Amino acid sequence: NAGVTQTPKFRVLKTGQSMTLLCAQDMNHEYMYWYRQDPGMGLRLIHYSVGEGTTAKGEVPDGYNVSRLKKQNFLLGLESAAPSQTSVYFCASSYAGSYNEQFFGPGTRLTVL
Amino acid sequence: GQSLEQPSEVTAVEGAIVQINCTYQTSGFYGLSWYQQHDGGAPTFLSYNALDGLEETGRFSSFLSRSDSYGYLLLQELQMKDSASYFCAVRLTDSWGKLQFGAGTQVVVTP
Numbered sequence: 001n002a003g004v005t006q007t008p009k010f011r012v013l014k015t016g017q018s019m020t021l022l023c024a025q026d027m028n029h030e031y032m033y034w035y036r037q038d039p040g041m042g043l044r045l046i047h048y049s050v051g052e053g054t055t056a057k058g059e060v061p062d063g064y065n066v067s068r069l070k071k072q073n074f075l076l077g078l079e080s081a082a083p084s085q086t087s088v089y090f091c092a093s094s095y096a097g098s099y100n101e102q103f104f105g106p107g108t109r110l111t112v113l
Numbered sequence: 114g115q116s117l118e119q120p121s122e123v124t125a126v127e128g129a130i131v132q133i134n135c136t137y138q139t140s141g142f143y144g145l146s147w148y149q150q151h152d153g154g155a156p157t158f159l160s161y162n163a164l165d166g167l168e169e170t171g172r173f174s175s176f177l178s179r180s181d182s183y184g185y186l187l188l189q190e191l192q193m194k195d196s197a198s199y200f201c202a203v204r205l206t207d208s209w210g211k212l213q214f215g216a217g218t219q220v221v222v223t224p
Contacts (some may be wrong), residue, residue, distance in 0.1 A: 040121075042200055042216040043156065050210045058211065071148060090155060100146045100163075100204050100212065104155040 002026055004105035006091050012111045013081045021076040021108050023091030029103070030096040032074040033058075034066060037086040037107075043090065049074055050096065081112045117201055117215035124147065124181040124221040131188045133200035136183060145177050145184040146212065151197045159186070159199075187191045196222045 007022045023032065034046040045058030047066040055066045063085060065077045074093075078085060088109050092102040119135045120167040135145065148156040162177035163167055164220060174187040188195055200220050202212040 003163055035209070040216060042201075043214040045211055045213075057208070059213075092156075096210075099210055100161045100202070101158045102156075102212065104157070106155050109157060 004091055004093055004103050006089075006105040006108050008108060010109050012113065014113050015082060017081050018077070018079050019081065019110075020078075021089055021091075021110075023074045023076070023093075023105060024072055025071060025074075025091075025093040025103070027093060027103065028071070029093035030071075031094045031099050032068065033092040033102065034064070034074065034076045034095075035090045035092065036085075037058065037090060038087050039085075046076065050055065066113075081110075083112045086110060086112045117203060117213065117219070119199075119201055119215045120219045121216070122219045122221065125191055126223050127191055129191050131191060131220060133186045133188070133199050133201075133220070135166060135186075135215055136182060137203055139203070140204040141206065142182070143206060145175070146181075146202040146204070147173075147175055147186045148200045148202065148203050148214075150200065150217070151189050156200065162191065191222050193222050193224070196220060 004025045005110045033048040035043040044060050049055045049068040052071045061068050068076045090107050091105040117137045125131045146161045147159040150156040160175040167176045172189045177184040198217040200217045202214045
């Protein structure tokens with residue numbers, strides 16, 4: 001049981017490049033989330049999904065897109081990376097009825113030059 | 114906008130007790146969660162208070178007063194491994210499916 005996994009662990013991009021971060025969970029959770037974490041700012045929700053094929057905007061969605069084609073996967077896309085998107089990105093998942101308890105992946109450290 | 118307030122840093126010695134407060138201005142929320150995050154690691158769930166009162170889990174306890182929009186995490190018999198950041202998070206009544214996190218409190222445990 002791997003829990004929540006994220007790919008890649010580290011990435012360096014140049015401004016304007018695009019990339020996709022992959023999140024996978026094997027706990028059959030309904031809900032999945034993408035957060036970014038910047039120093040002194042805690043966890044900020046980018047987008048989330050309450051089920052396969054559905055997504056919703058969080059607190060800081062601009063510049064990001066997401067897709068959830070399969071229940072176990074949640075993809076985060078950056079179409080045109082900007083230095084302001086340099087951050088650590090965490091994916092999380094939870095059961096629908098108990099989303100107060102979220103299970104986090106190990107994170108992806110992204111640097112945009 | 115809505116926000117949670119918690120102290121940025123707390124320092125204490127091994128064996129001591131630390132209380133991390135979390136306050137929130139809102140018309141209503143379901144409950145309060147606490148997460149722990151070690152440097153370079155992923156946040157991990159510690160506790161959830163759905164009802165007012167004290168919940169105890171080993172050395173850690175969490176308290177909630179919904180009428181006061183206030184809660185705290187109590188760390189007892191501090192150990193060096195408790196050095197980490199601790200985040201409170203609220204489950205709001207007007208935003209199903211998501212949590213709002215505080216900025217975190219860094220706890221530094223010294224010998």
